[in-house]
Amino acid sequence: MIAEKTNTAQVIIDKISSTSSKVNFIDNDKLSKALLYLENKGIPTNKHEEYKYCNVDGIFKKEFKNIEQKLNSVTDINKYKLNNALTIVVVNGNYSEKLSDKLILKGLHLNAFSNLDNDGKNLIGTLANVESDAFVALNTAFCGDGFHLKIADNEQLQMPIHILYVSSASAESLVNPRNIIELGKNSEATIIEEQINIGDSKVFTNFLSEKFIGENAKLNSYTFQNEGNNGYSVNTNNITLGRYAKYDNTTITLSGTLVRNNHQVVLAAQNCEAHLNGFFSTKSNQLVDNHTLMDHQMPNCESNELYKGIVNDKSTGVFNGKIFVRRDAQKTNAYQSSKNILLSDDATINTKPQLEIYADDVKCSHGTSTGKIDEAAVFYLNARGIGRESAKKLLLNAFAQEVINKIEVEELKEKILNLFENEL
Amino acid sequence: MISIKNLHASIGEKEILRGINLEIKAGEIHAVMGPNGSGKSTLASVLAGRTDYEVTQGEVIFNGKNLLDLSPEDRAREGLFLAFQYPVEIPGVSNINFLKTAVNEIRAYKGQEDMPAKDFLALVKEKQKLVELDGKLANRSVNEGFSGGEKKRNEIFQMAMLNPKLAILDETDSGLDIDALRIVASGVNALKSKDNAYIVITHYQRLLDYIVPDFVHILYNGKIVKSGGKELALELEAKGYDEIKEKFESLES
Numbered sequence: 001m002i003a004e005k006t007n008t009a010q011v012i013i014d015k016i017s018s019t020s021s022k023v024n025f026i027d028n029d030k031l032s033k034a035l036l037y038l039e040n041k042g043i044p045t046n047k048h049e050e051y052k053y054c055n056v057d058g059i060f061k062k063e064f065k066n067i068e069q070k071l072n073s074v075t076d077i078n079k080y081k082l083n084n085a086l087t088i089v090v091v092n093g094n095y096s097e098k099l100s101d102k103l104i105l106k107g108l109h110l111n112a113f114s115n116l117d118n119d120g121k122n123l124i125g126t127l128a129n130v131e132s133d134a135f136v137a138l139n140t141a142f143c144g145d146g147f148h149l150k151i152a153d154n155e156q157l158q159m160p161i162h163i164l165y166v167s168s169a170s171a172e173s174l175v176n177p178r179n180i181i182e183l184g185k186n187s188e189a190t191i192i193e194e195q196i197n198i199g200d201s202k203v204f205t206n207f208l209s210e211k212f213i214g215e216n217a218k219l220n221s222y223t224f225q226n227e228g229n230n231g232y233s234v235n236t237n238n239i240t241l242g243r244y245a246k247y248d249n250t251t252i253t254l255s256g257t258l259v260r261n262n263h264q265v266v267l268a269a270q271n272c273e274a275h276l277n278g279f280f281s282t283k284s285n286q287l288v289d290n291h292t293l294m295d296h297q298m299p300n301c302e303s304n305e306l307y308k309g310i311v312n313d314k315s316t317g318v319f320n321g322k323i324f325v326r327r328d329a330q331k332t333n334a335y336q337s338s339k340n341i342l343l344s345d346d347a348t349i350n351t352k353p354q355l356e357i358y359a360d361d362v363k364c365s366h367g368t369s370t371g372k373i374d375e376a377a378v379f380y381l382n383a384r385g386i387g388r389e390s391a392k393k394l395l396l397n398a399f400a401q402e403v404i405n406k407i408e409v410e411e412l413k414e415k416i417l418n419l420f421e422n423e424l
Numbered sequence: 425m426i427s428i429k430n431l432h433a434s435i436g437e438k439e440i441l442r443g444i445n446l447e448i449k450a451g452e453i454h455a456v457m458g459p460n461g462s463g464k465s466t467l468a469s470v471l472a473g474r475t476d477y478e479v480t481q482g483e484v485i486f487n488g489k490n491l492l493d494l495s496p497e498d499r500a501r502e503g504l505f506l507a508f509q510y511p512v513e514i515p516g517v518s519n520i521n522f523l524k525t526a527v528n529e530i531r532a533y534k535g536q537e538d539m540p541a542k543d544f545l546a547l548v549k550e551k552q553k554l555v556e557l558d559g560k561l562a563n564r565s566v567n568e569g570f571s572g573g574e575k576k577r578n579e580i581f582q583m584a585m586l587n588p589k590l591a592i593l594d595e596t597d598s599g600l601d602i603d604a605l606r607i608v609a610s611g612v613n614a615l616k617s618k619d620n621a622y623i624v625i626t627h628y629q630r631l632l633d634y635i636v637p638d639f640v641h642i643l644y645n646g647k648i649v650k651s652g653g654k655e656l657a658l659e660l661e662a663k664g665y666d667e668i669k670e671k672f673e674s675l676e677s
Binding site: 374376377379380381382383384385386387388390394395397398399401402 | 495499515516582
């Protein structure tokens with residue numbers, strides 16, 4: 001489908017260009033390609049196949065008419081820290097050395113983009129192609145001074161790393177956080193990425209992460225999105241896996257007016273494994289859209305996806321799960337499941353599995369279900385003296401916990417469970 | 425205990441209960457028998473408060489309260505218990521968490537504090553023995569992956585935990601082998617007292633060998649057409665329902 005282009009991108013380009021200096025850690029060739037792509041393609045509307053249920057252009061036009069880039073500085077993030085993790089803080093897209101913990105763990109190397117040597121700079125944009133998506137282009141053109149984090153070969157981090165993306169503005173603003181995370185061979189790490197908005201104004205976060213998981217390395221990754229009504233975000237994750245590597249991600253979205261997650265995993269070597277889990281709970285007019293891509297390029301790999309959502313009021317949940325099984329990817333095992341509960345007659349779920357299989361010896365399956373709360377179960381609980389509200393809470397909690405319980409960082413799990421239960 | 429007068433109930437356009445009268449006192453066990461489609465399970469569902477049915481006439485007084493005015497949860501809190509014919513599987517909700525919530529919501533209704541965790545666990549242990557339910561089942565999700573027999577034993581276990589005044593056993597014997605039947609029946613008998621009462625709904629005499637009723641009622645076409653002592657069940661077992669069907673069909677036409 002040819003997507004109609006609007007002038008939204010041009011408006012953004014003009015506004016942001018006038019307030020920010022040129023990105024000096026991405027080469028000129030990439031920068032001009034990014035701008036060109038953005039100018040040519042524009043911000044996607046719902047005419048764009050990949051954004052059919054997520055009209056970002058429309059949201060920009062309506063909610064970000066006056067981008068003023070009035071970004072606040074942030075001085076204290078202590079109450080958002082986890083007790084038992086190393087914290088890396090990014091404020092409005094820029095890595096903050098001051099607010100971040102000293103990275104005292106052996107084998108851990110962190111550099112702001114602006115401090116990278118040429119090899120490091122050249123890594124930026126190797127997984128996220130500027131000509132693949134408007135938001136990759138937008139991020140590239142106006143990228144914040146993010147960071148490159150490397151876990152050395154053979155290092156197993158004993159403590160989770162908690163990356164806190166804080167946005168704060170006093171007028172409509174757009175931020176472009178970005179990072180590169182590299183796990184050396186045989187290394188292992190747990191990384192929590194959390195997004196919060198602590199200002200009193202709307203912020204559009206256009207996040208981009210490129211993650212390289214080396215041979216036999218293992219990344220336990222958690223994404224926690226809780227930006228509240230002022231939060232609007234498109235989050236792109238590009239992951240590539242080496243031989244015998246393992247990537248597990250659980251993404252929990254508890255708030256945000258718009259949350260679009262593009263999660264693309266390339267199983268680029270034999271015997272690697274990826275698991276994506278997601279849970280979202282939406283209210284009022286929120287829109288949460290999880291777009292995943294599992295790209296099986298090599299034989300003997302496994303992928304598994306479980307996405308669950310509870311949608312209330314007039315909110316919308318989207319799951320689009322694409323699985324590519326390329327011609328060489330024999331003996332692929334790929335599973336996908338999407339389950340949703342509608343709590344209101346005005347809530348919407350759009351779910352679409354897309355399997356493209358070019359190899360003949362594979363096991364692939366997908367399943368999806370959307371329904372209301374199970375009234376037979378509610379009655380059963382009522383018949384034991386449990387009131388309707390408590391019964392609903394028990395059932396929704398049980399539904400959510402299938403995903404939330406996959407979080408192995410106890411402190412984070414408890415925090416999310418408490419926040420979720422209080423919202424019920 | 426409970427007094428049911430001229431109870432009529434319909435589902436959609438179809439009238440299923442067509443004037444039930446039944447009086448049950450504390451300490452009594454009443455068996456309700458009848459062929460398929462006679463309205464036995466509807467009676468159980470209407471008493472428990474299932475909203476699929478509409479009560480069109482009649483009243484039910486349960487311990488001085490108008491039962492039909494109460495929500496299903498308040499009926500349970502007042503001491504009514506339905507052992508389901510088809511217990512519902514609830515993935516993700518553990519049996520223990522479920523029962524703890526039930527026990528404490530019933531206590532809150534009576535103005536009592538939550539049961540201390542230690543007492544609750546002691547009670548679970550004690551009542552599990554009654555129905556020979558494996559301790560592991562208590563930690564599993566409610567009824568999920570339970571065999572037919574385990575589900576029915578779980579119903580009786582829940583009954584034991586909640587200690588109701590009136591328990592309605594809706595075809596608790598269906599799908600049970602003889603050993604499970606014996607376990608379920610001995611659980612019921614152990615819980616029987618002069619202060620509580622039972623309505624035992626069944627097709628077969630078999631269960632009534634173990635749970636001996638004081639009264640037997642035959643439900644046919646939405647009405648109780650015959651009542652008697654426990655010998656009535658034996659008579660039915662020997663003769664079947666045909667005689668009753670013929671008699672009342674000719675009467676109605």
